[in-house]
Amino acid sequence: MDFLKTRYTPMNRRRRIYEGKAKVLYEGPEPGTLIQHFKDDATAFNAKKHEVIDGKGVLNNRISEYIFQNLNDIGVPTHFIRRLNMREQLIREVEIIPLEVVVRNVAAGSLAKRLGLEEGTQLPRSIIEFYYKNDALDDPMVSEEHITAFGWANPQEIDDIMALAIRVNDFLSGLFLGAGIRLIDFKMETGRIWEGDMMRIVVADEISPDSCRLWDVKSADKLDKDRFRRDMGGLVEAYQEVARRLGILGESENALAGGPRLVQP
Numbered sequence: 001m002d003f004l005k006t007r008y009t010p011m012n013r014r015r016r017i018y019e020g021k022a023k024v025l026y027e028g029p030e031p032g033t034l035i036q037h038f039k040d041d042a043t044a045f046n047a048k049k050h051e052v053i054d055g056k057g058v059l060n061n062r063i064s065e066y067i068f069q070n071l072n073d074i075g076v077p078t079h080f081i082r083r084l085n086m087r088e089q090l091i092r093e094v095e096i097i098p099l100e101v102v103v104r105n106v107a108a109g110s111l112a113k114r115l116g117l118e119e120g121t122q123l124p125r126s127i128i129e130f131y132y133k134n135d136a137l138d139d140p141m142v143s144e145e146h147i148t149a150f151g152w153a154n155p156q157e158i159d160d161i162m163a164l165a166i167r168v169n170d171f172l173s174g175l176f177l178g179a180g181i182r183l184i185d186f187k188m189e190t191g192r193i194w195e196g197d198m199m200r201i202v203v204a205d206e207i208s209p210d211s212c213r214l215w216d217v218k219s220a221d222k223l224d225k226d227r228f229r230r231d232m233g234g235l236v237e238a239y240q241e242v243a244r245r246l247g248i249l250g251e252s253e254n255a256l257a258g259g260p261r262l263v264q265p
């Protein structure tokens with residue numbers, strides 16, 4: 001009977017295309033689409049550290065949806081189509097370019113360590129870095145020379161990726177500053193989409209407190225995954241604060257209501 005038909009194949013019958021550390025990709029309802037599912041798993045140091053943090057996936061789904069929808073709205077192309085439910089979004093299938101594109105505004109993390117800079121030092125200008133996505137090699141940093149020599153992207157594509165990275169950085173910096181948050185750095189991924197004979201590069205994957213460094217403007221409190229990497233605790237509370245400040249969660253709304261319950265330690 002018609003009214004019994006579900007719109008989408010139930011998740012356990014959908015074909016699993018790829019499972020990553022924090023997300024799973026399933027076959028989408030139409031050709032050229034996928035479903036991106038956010039798990040509660042948190043990993044760091046190439047998964048040498050791993051924990052399941054109740055509610056993280058739900059929050060990242062909402063925060064990443066908000067950012068990607070805004071990017072679409074200002075004309076920055078992304079893979080995002082729409083959010084489906086608490087943990088899933090419908091996305092366009094792309095050919096992922098195997099690079100992690102990191103944009104830094106303030107010294108922190110591996111840059112601070114590598115160059116002996118104090119964390120929190122404003123950089124003379126925004127710096128874009130590339131890392132080769134390869135778990136077995138721990139995502140090594142690479143230069144444009146490596147990228148073109150090994151054919152991961154051509155010079156025109158690198159230009160397009162850098163232009164996208166700058167637009168995303170400018171947009172995110174303003175968005176977060178308006179919420180009292182300093183965007184220290186972030187990681188983004190890109191992919192190729194074909195429209196007839198035309199290929200274009202779009203922003204893919206996720207942008208969330210898992211992949212950004214976000215500090216409170218006044219107190220410099222960390223509102224990102226460094227809370228997990230550095231064993232500081234309070235990760236879900238921090239992500240919830242980011243969502244609340246962006247206006248994704250109303251004062252009384254709880255992103256986790258009806259989903260996994262936040263278990264206080």
Ligand code: TMP
Binds near residue numbers: 108111139211
């Ligand atoms: P890094 O300082 O450790 O190189 O990280 C730079 C930014 O990239 C930071 O915002 C965290 C993010 N990031 C990821 O999203 N995934 C990763 O695997 C790593 C190493 C960093």
